[in-house]
Structure formats: structure tokens, C-alpha cells
Amino acid sequence: MSPLRSKSSTGAQATVIHPPVDLKTFKGLGGRQEPYYLIVSALVPYKRIDIAIRAFNEMRLPLKIVGEGPLRSRLERSAGSNIEFLGWVDESALAAYMAGAKRLFSREKKTLGLSR
Numbered sequence: 001m002s003p004l005r006s007k008s009s010t011g012a013q014a015t016v017i018h019p020p021v022d023l024k025t026f027k028g029l030g031g032r033q034e035p036y037y038l039i040v041s042a043l044v045p046y047k048r049i050d051i052a053i054r055a056f057n058e059m060r061l062p063l064k065i066v067g068e069g070p071l072r073s074r075l076e077r078s079a080g081s082n083i084e085f086l087g088w089v090d091e092s093a094l095a096a097y098m099a100g101a102k103r104l105f106s107r108e109k110k111t112l113g114l115s116r
Helices: 049-059 072-078 091-100
Strands: 004-007 013-016 037-040 063-066 083-087 103-105
Touching: 037 049, 037 091, 049 063, 049 072, 049 083, 063 091, 072 083
Parallel strands: 037 063, 037 103, 063 083
Antiparallel strands: 004 013
């Protein structure tokens, strides 16, 4: 597949390089969504998962968090019973969680649209 050529916002030529996603991982996972939201992230300060936890605590909506990091125990202490910490999971489990979620949230300040 050749890269897509486009013009950037400054008018300069830009090459779009699509991220490597193994679509076979998601094959057959379509179907009904579960009533939960999902965050996939390292649990580190600059990702600001604490803000998402505060928001989900206030809204009382179900949230699953996939990830590990030095803030995990502190974040778990601040989370209500509507929030579940799953740690890192293998690729097939991650694909299933993503396929079943109502929404996938990316809470960091700068993102390229990739989770993990």
C-alpha cells in the first residue's frame, strides 16, 4: 500500500502513514455493546487518568481501565465501585474489551489516536 499524499495546513506536502493495526485481532468481535466505557493507558501522571476517574465517579457510569503504572494503587483508592481496574491484558482480551465498550476514552494531552 502506498502512503497517501496530502497537503498540510501550511500548504506543504505531507505523507500520511497509517498506524499498523492488525485487523484480524478484531475479526468476529462485532455485536452488542456492553454498558461500560473503556480507558486503555499506562497509569502515569501525564495521562491524567485521575480526571477521568473523578468524572466517572461523579456520573456513576461504569468504567473499565486497562493498564498498569505507578499510580495504580492511588487511582484505585480514589475510584468508586463503578470503576474496574483490569491491569494489562493480552491482545485478544483487549480487542474484546474494545469491541464491547460503548466508548473508548483517550485522556492524555497529546495523542496520535493510538492506545498503547
